[in-house]
Amino acid sequence: MKTGKAFQDFYPDHLAHCYGCGRLNEHGLRLRSFWDGEDSIASFTPRPEHIAVPGYVYGGLIASLIDCHGTGTAAAAAYRHQNRSMAGEPALRFVTAALQVDYLRPTPLGPELDLRGKVEEIGERKVVVAISVSAAGETCARGRVVAVMLADGLMD
Amino acid sequence: MKTGKAFQDFYPDHLAHCYGCGRLNEHGLRLRSFWDGEDSIASFTPRPEHIAVPGYVYGGLIASLIDCHGTGTAAAAAYRHQNRSMAGEPALRFVTAALQVDYLRPTPLGPELDLRGKVEEIGERKVVVAISVSAAGETCARGRVVAVMLADGLMD
Numbered sequence: 223m224k225t226g227k228a229f230q231d232f233y234p235d236h237l238a239h240c241y242g243c244g245r246l247n248e249h250g251l252r253l254r255s256f257w258d259g260e261d262s263i264a265s266f267t268p269r270p271e272h273i274a275v276p277g278y279v280y281g282g283l284i285a286s287l288i289d290c291h292g293t294g295t296a297a298a299a300a301y302r303h304q305n306r307s308m309a310g311e312p313a314l315r316f317v318t319a320a321l322q323v324d325y326l327r328p329t330p331l332g333p334e335l336d337l338r339g340k341v342e343e344i345g346e347r348k349v350v351v352a353i354s355v356s357a358a359g360e361t362c363a364r365g366r367v368v369a370v371m372l373a374d375g376l377m378d
Numbered sequence: 379m380k381t382g383k384a385f386q387d388f389y390p391d392h393l394a395h396c397y398g399c400g401r402l403n404e405h406g407l408r409l410r411s412f413w414d415g416e417d418s419i420a421s422f423t424p425r426p427e428h429i430a431v432p433g434y435v436y437g438g439l440i441a442s443l444i445d446c447h448g449t450g451t452a453a454a455a456a457y458r459h460q461n462r463s464m465a466g467e468p469a470l471r472f473v474t475a476a477l478q479v480d481y482l483r484p485t486p487l488g489p490e491l492d493l494r495g496k497v498e499e500i501g502e503r504k505v506v507v508a509i510s511v512s513a514a515g516e517t518c519a520r521g522r523v524v525a526v527m528l529a530d531g532l533m534d
Contacts, residue, residue, distance in 0.1 A: 241436040249427035271405035280397040281474045286438025318437045323477045
């Protein structure tokens with residue numbers, strides 16, 4: 223499933239520097255998101271330094287993964303909604319207006335984390351994505367991202 | 379104001395590895411939080427790689443700072459509520475149950491970010507902290523952390 227081009231691979235170069243998901247950020251997490259039917263999926267193996275207390279992942283990483291998987295899913299969903307390929311122009315790129323994370327249980331540090339996103343709402347410039355994060359098949363966190371489309375003038 | 383020992387300087391060594399705020403995490407952000415009257419404050423200068431799109435800070439960093447300033451403030455507030463010094467035993471340490479971030483405007487990458495926390499609710503094992511993040515005097519994000527006290531057995 224997680225083969226071929228990820229959503230983030232279609233971001234134009236000048237929008238591909240994000241610490242969480244930019245393919246051009248050599249220090250970043252480089253999260254890559256894909257469709258799995260109607261859901262979006264991504265995975266990430268935390269680094270040893272992504273610790274909270276011994277044995278567990280720090281919450282900020284989980285929030286970051288949810289954030290970037292959410293904006294990536296929002297972009298992909300917007301293309302799909304417009305019945306367009308992500309390779310086409312103009313490029314659609316989303317940023318986060320609001321992020322909510324509920325930490326259901328401590329997330330073990332070691333196993334790969336699996337993210338699964340579901341598009342809850344899609345409008346002209348706003349997409350809402352619900353995301354779960356699981357480790358070894360157990361859901362550790364649930365989040366929600368309200369993503370808004372970047373205007374042509376980027377952040378202006 | 380931001381002198382002397384930070385809240386996080388009182389965390390026992392085995393709880394001082396957090397990527398966001400652990401003084402023993404050499405790869406981490408090492409956020410340090412202090413009282414400023416009834417409020418808690420912290421500051422952090424994002425690194426160049428903490429970019430979202432050119433010129434702006436990625437949202438995951440802001441979520442991480444809010445998260446760690448929230449749990450730090452929760453711990454300090456719990457000591458204060460018990461009329462105890464943070465140097466005393468037993469150590470009180472909080473983890474995040476829920477995190478909410480509203481991104482009000484793009485956060486410029488470059489200036490130091492200032493965090494200000496207000497304790498909204500304090501109970502036996504749960505503390506709620508509202509936090510604002512500003513850059514150059516302008517509020518860029520607002521967040522809320524629901525923090526719960528770690529049991530003696532850590533995450534068990």
